[in-house]
Amino acid sequence: MNQPSITYSQGIALYMGAVLGSGILILPGYTAVAAGPAALISWIFLSLLSIPLAYSFARLALRYKDVGGIFTIVKNAFGHTAGALVGWYFFVWSAVGESVVCVTGASYIGAAFGWERDAVWLTAFLFLSVTVGINLLGRACRFCLAGWFC
Numbered sequence: 372m373n374q375p376s377i378t379y380s381q382g383i384a385l386y387m388g389a390v391l392g393s394g395i396l397i398l399p400g401y402t403a404v405a406a407g408p409a410a411l412i413s414w415i416f417l418s419l420l421s422i423p424l425a426y427s428f429a430r431l432a433l434r435y436k437d438v439g440g441i442f443t444i445v446k447n448a449f450g451h452t453a454g455a456l457v458g459w460y461f462f463v464w465s466a467v468g469e470s471v472v473c474v475t476g477a478s479y480i481g482a483a484f485g486w487e488r489d490a491v492w493l494t495a496f497l498f499l500s501v502t503v504g505i506n507l508l509g510r511a512c513r514f515c516l517a518g519w520f521c
Contacts, residue, residue: 397475473496
C-alpha cells in the first residue's frame with residue numbers, strides 16, 4: 372500500500388496556511404495602525420525570519436515519513452506525552468482558527484452589504500456549519516458510508 376504524500380506545491384501551501392493562518396485577514400490592518408509605513412519593513416523581516424522555520428519543518432518532514440505531522444516530530448524528540456500534548460494543542464488551535472476565519476469572512480461580507488451584527492454571526496455560523504459538513508461528508512465518503520459521493 373502506498374504511503375500518503377503531498378506535492379511540493381501542496382507542502383508550500385500547507386506551510387503558508389499554517390504560518391499565516393487567519394491572521395493574514397486581520398493582522399495587516401493592526402500592523403499598519405501600530406507601525407504606519409514601517410509595517411512593510413516588519414512584514415519583510417517576519418518573512419525572512421520564517422525561512423529557517425520553514426526549512427526546519429521541511430527537513431523534519433523528510434526525515435520522519437509519517438502522516439502525524441507535528442505530533443510525530445515532537446513525539447520522536449521528547450516522547451509520547453509531549454507529542455500528544457502538542458498534537459491536541461494543534462487540534463484545538465486549528466478548530467479555533469477555523470472559527471476565526473468564518474467570523475472574519477462573514478464580517479467582510481457584512482461590512483460590504485451593511486448587515487447588522489446578528490446577520491454577520493449567523494453567516495459565520497453557516498460558514499462553519501458548511502465546513503464541518505464537508506469534512507464529515509469527506510470522512511463518510513472515505514469509508515464509503517455515503518455511497519452516492521463515492
